[in-house]
Amino acid sequence: MIEIRNLSKWYGQTRVLADCSTHVAKGEVVVVCGPSGSGKSTLIKCVNGLEPFARGSITVDGVSVGDPGTDLPRLRARVGMVFQHFELFPHMSVEQNLALAQIKVLGRSKDEAAARGVALLDRVGLREHARKFPGQLSGGQQQRVAIARALAMDPVCLLFDEPTSALDPEMIGEVLDVMVELARTGMTMMCVSHEMGFARKVAKRVVFMDHGEIVEDAPAAQFFEAPASERARTFLARILHH
Amino acid sequence: MNYHWNWGIFLEQVKGGDETYLDWLLTGLGWTLAVSLTAWVIALTLGICIGALRSMPSRLPVMLGNAWVELFRNIPLLVQMFLWFFVMPEFLPRDWSLWVKQDMPAKEFLTAALCLGLFTSARVAEQVRAGVGSLPRGQRDAALALGLTLPQTYRHVILPQALRIVIPPLTSEFMNVFKNSSVAFAIGVLELTFQARQMQEDSEQGIETFLAVTLLYFICAFAANRGMVLIEARTRVPGLIARTG
């Protein structure tokens, strides 16, 4: 589904991604972790073309992302993305947030879009909040709406960039529950996350990044029980003690 | 002060005509409103487009937008009026030039509205760019990630938020348009200032004349201000505490 080969990227002189290769097969969940500044966000934003890259290739569902001929809006419509800070559109109600791209991008009618929106709000347990504005919801509720918004486009895969790290601890669970449920239904997911409990539960593999490199790319159990690199051991020791 | 006050002057007939001085001032007010409102429509339309261009990720639109703003911001408005009115027609193709000089209808009005509109558009563009710049970058990413094109992203996500943020500075620009429209008298638009000068000369009651005109300008600017405050209240988003950064 997602195939990343020899990806490199520079910001001016600094190299932020160094020859990264990994993949996510259909129906798989892959968790990406690593210290802050290691290039996780950059990597995941390259996947739907939000960040351009200098070298290497990415294909998503058979479409080459870096190809100048690729219709990026069309590709992005099929790849859902969930952000650390939710990024709901604050000037629109929840139902409008869910409907906007369905109508403007997929060409659905207002009624269709609204019906799909309600169904998804139901799925994330927020049906009664359709008329509210993002500013009237808690962080956990906003992030669940953001997931519903991504799902409304019927994506072939979902990208998550630290979806729980801006949340108060008591709200992390409600968002992770939705993500676990998605994984169980066979959604293809690439998740930047430090929630190791979540990774253990649903991740097929864990990708560990440091300084723009993919240092480890291992089955989840193996990564947690016997990380191969010193860097991964240090990292795990640090986050598991928190 | 040895001045002969005559507040009844406004209802007196002008010399050699059957209008009153009040009619003159009201005609002037009409043209002031026409120039100002037309200019404001031009300024908002262009200013929003150019402000948006200046916030784009690529360099060419930014440079074009910057050039526009610098051009209109750095020349005095009065000089711009004269440039559009006297100089521009000379640089048009011959036929057009003749038409503009001889046949163009409402030439003074259109020139004044266009000139004031362009001048103000540069200032609006500056505000809009600042407003867009104050939004978190993630908003753009989120809209693009849903498959919206860049124009759709601006239309539905970026500009509605940016414009809400810049309503207060735009309010003062809107008020400025009414005040600046007085410069149009220099090219012969029969607006309020023009009519006031005419009334002053004709009636020799300069103080009453200019006090009345002051009041009329004040009412225009004040109404503009109230109007914008109303729009601000109408477009306020429930639960939104400005999140900028």
Ligand SMILES: Nc1ncnc2c1ncn2[C@@H]1O[C@H](COP(=O)(O)OP(=O)(O)O)[C@@H](O)[C@H]1O
């Ligand atoms: N727009 C940018 N310009 C320059 N450097 C950047 C930019 N965005 C990110 N970086 C740098 O790229 C590196 C990787 O950043 P990021 O992908 O956000 O890391 P992570 O998500 O793992 O914390 C960091 O060192 C960061 O400082």
Ligand SMILES: [Mg+2]
């Ligand atoms: Mg990050």
